[in-house]
Amino acid sequence: MRFDQKRRGFITLVGGAATSWALAAAAQQPKVPTIGVLVRGSPGWQRFWRLFPEGLRELGYIEGQNIRFELRSDQRQSSRSPELAAELVRLKVDVIVTWFTPAATAAKQATREIPIVMALAGNPVETGLVESLARPGGNITGMAGMGAELAGKSVEIIRDMLPSAHRVAALANAPDPFAKPFIEKIRLAGETTGITIDPIMIHSAEELDAAFTAMEKEWPDAVIVQPSLPTKRAAELALRYRIPAASIVRGFVEEGGLISYFAAEADMYRRAAVLVDKVLKGARPADLPIEQPTRFELVINLKTAKALSITLPPAMLSRADELIE
Numbered sequence: 396m397r398f399d400q401k402r403r404g405f406i407t408l409v410g411g412a413a414t415s416w417a418l419a420a421a422a423q424q425p426k427v428p429t430i431g432v433l434v435r436g437s438p439g440w441q442r443f444w445r446l447f448p449e450g451l452r453e454l455g456y457i458e459g460q461n462i463r464f465e466l467r468s469d470q471r472q473s474s475r476s477p478e479l480a481a482e483l484v485r486l487k488v489d490v491i492v493t494w495f496t497p498a499a500t501a502a503k504q505a506t507r508e509i510p511i512v513m514a515l516a517g518n519p520v521e522t523g524l525v526e527s528l529a530r531p532g533g534n535i536t537g538m539a540g541m542g543a544e545l546a547g548k549s550v551e552i553i554r555d556m557l558p559s560a561h562r563v564a565a566l567a568n569a570p571d572p573f574a575k576p577f578i579e580k581i582r583l584a585g586e587t588t589g590i591t592i593d594p595i596m597i598h599s600a601e602e603l604d605a606a607f608t609a610m611e612k613e614w615p616d617a618v619i620v621q622p623s624l625p626t627k628r629a630a631e632l633a634l635r636y637r638i639p640a641a642s643i644v645r646g647f648v649e650e651g652g653l654i655s656y657f658a659a660e661a662d663m664y665r666r667a668a669v670l671v672d673k674v675l676k677g678a679r680p681a682d683l684p685i686e687q688p689t690r691f692e693l694v695i696n697l698k699t700a701k702a703l704s705i706t707l708p709p710a711m712l713s714r715a716d717e718l719i720e
Contacts, residue, residue: 428675429463431488431509433480433502435495436471438626438646439660443494446661447514450668469498471600471625473570476501484509490674492667493537495623496573499524503535510674513537514667515660518544519685522572528685536670536680538663539687542573545643546619547580549656552693553617553641554588556654556711560616562591564638566606568623569596577621600625607632617641626650637703648694648719653703658688692716 432447434440444466448458456462465486467479480501483491490510493499499516503524511534516524519539525531528539546565553560565581567574578594585592593615595606603625610618615638620629622644630651633640640647641654648655666686673683694717700707712718 425461427461427463428489429465429486430671431483431486431491432464432466433476433483433491433493433498434466434468435473435476435498435623436468437495437622437644438650439622439644440468440494442645442660443514443664446664447492447668450665451671453665454668454672456672473497473568473623477504480505490671492671496522496524497571497623499535499537500572503533507534509534510680511535511537512667512670512674512680513539513685514664515540517542517573518576521576524572525685528687530681531683531685532681534680536674536683536685538667538670539685540643540658540663541687542622542643543576543580545656545658545691546577546621547584549619549641549643549654550581550584550588550590550592552654552656552711553619553639554590556707557616557639557705560590562593562613562615564593564595564610564615564618566595566597566603566618566620566624566629568621569598571621571623573623574621581619597624600628603628604632607636607638610636610638614638620647620652622647626652634699634702639703639705645692645694648696648699651696651699653696653699653705655692655694657692657694659690659692662690663688694719 465488469475476497484506491502492512492514493502494514496516499513502511515538517540519525525535565578567578582592617639620626620642622642626647627650634651639653642652643657645655645657693715695715696719
């Protein structure tokens, strides 16, 4: 009996020690940071989701070892973004990375404490996301895609490609805060080039087809599509109505649009990874200036040009960074 008591005491002692050791070991395990990722389900997000993690791997972050991801997509329904952002906040992620302006806006509305890094957002000062590029303030930093400026530049590219063009329609996604600077820069470019700009505000995806039908009253020579709209459908409609179409994301030209002029994405997403690394190491977003791209790319879909019976000037062909055949 006395032996059994000693044995039980020994087992209790060993079990308690093992538990203590386990707890001590767990306490010594470094916390694996979690990155919440919120994307607009527009064309190109898969490319972002390939290049951004690559940028983190170059900095030594390996998923499942010293980093975790929580990815959320609005699946092209901007109305879902606020709840998805709130979900990431409830998960207590260490940083939220956003792709496209609606995602960044939703994240900002969801939290003032969790750091937010924009992998791509159009004109964040004009859309009210940050106070300034040099001193963003608050909990947001990241990459400004210069999308509105690129949309304005697209007007010049259309003029060079189609010298006879005198009217360009601009399809803007009304609920997206980026719609305002997007239209403004296109209008300014129209004044500079002598091209009339017809802004068309799209309030829901269902309005897109009707917008193209309405163009029959006064055909534009080309159309520029805001990338947070259903761009694949816009490219299809532009081809059906035989209207040259442009946008400012690579995915658009891959879906059948005529031209895309955009910031070099690989550079931007790798820089976003660098900013995430700085935040995870203790930097405050308010102290990290918003960065802008320095390299841009022009891609032309030759198959679409042929379908539209457009003969591209040799200078335009040599100017393109890539030709899709």
